[in-house]
Amino acid sequence: MTDSTLSTHLKVVLGESVIASSAATLSVMAFEVPVWAMFVGWISFFTRGLNLRHGTINLACVLIGVILGTGAAHAMAALTPLLGGYAICVVVFAITVTALSLARAPVFNNLLGFFLGLVAYFASHQPPSFAAFGMLALAATLGSTAACLAHALQKRIQRHAAH
Numbered sequence: 001m002t003d004s005t006l007s008t009h010l011k012v013v014l015g016e017s018v019i020a021s022s023a024a025t026l027s028v029m030a031f032e033v034p035v036w037a038m039f040v041g042w043i044s045f046f047t048r049g050l051n052l053r054h055g056t057i058n059l060a061c062v063l064i065g066v067i068l069g070t071g072a073a074h075a076m077a078a079l080t081p082l083l084g085g086y087a088i089c090v091v092v093f094a095i096t097v098t099a100l101s102l103a104r105a106p107v108f109n110n111l112l113g114f115f116l117g118l119v120a121y122f123a124s125h126q127p128p129s130f131a132a133f134g135m136l137a138l139a140a141t142l143g144s145t146a147a148c149l150a151h152a153l154q155k156r157i158q159r160h161a162a163h
Contacts, residue, residue: 008161015157016150023146033139040120040136041143047112050151059144061110064102065117066136068095073121073128 001009020042027038044058072095079087095118103111120140126132 004161008157011157012154015153019146019150019153023142027139027142031138031142033135037120037124037136037139038143040116041140042147044113044116044140045144045147048110052148055144055148057108058110058113059140060108061113062117062120062140063137064108065114066121066133068099068114069118069121070128070133
């Protein structure tokens with residue numbers, strides 16, 4: 001690695017790290033949402049298309065996944081008295097069919113985003129509610145926004161280094 005390449009890489013690493021730590025601090029101190037949920041949004045930004053439009057679509061797919069998770073929790077509550085432990089089989093089958101089918105939708109079709117949202121909902125250990133959705137939506141939006149800023153910073157530093 002040349003000195004110039006190393007210097008550019010160091011600037012990118014430090015800049016993105018400042019953005020990530022700022023987003024984590026905002027998560028905890030200002031918004032009181034879990035840092036891990038913020039990183040779900042961060043990850044979702046990078047799943048497909050590295051621009052604002054695709055980042056927004058990716059985030060929307062995460063939120064659809066959270067809604068699917070909420071629906072799965074409601075379905076589990078309704079079916080467990082009838083099916084016992086087998087309710088999980090029916091619910092996971094139905095939610096997976098739904099998510100995989102949505103992958104064929106015209107715009108909002110990011111399968112990784114759907115599953116990130118499902119994972120986020122279940123990892124939150126929250127009962128299905130608007131409050132749980134709001135908390136996860138806020139955290140994921142913060143993370144996706146931070147990732148977009150980090151990516152923009154990276155492109156700017158690399159453009160500047162090329163000139």
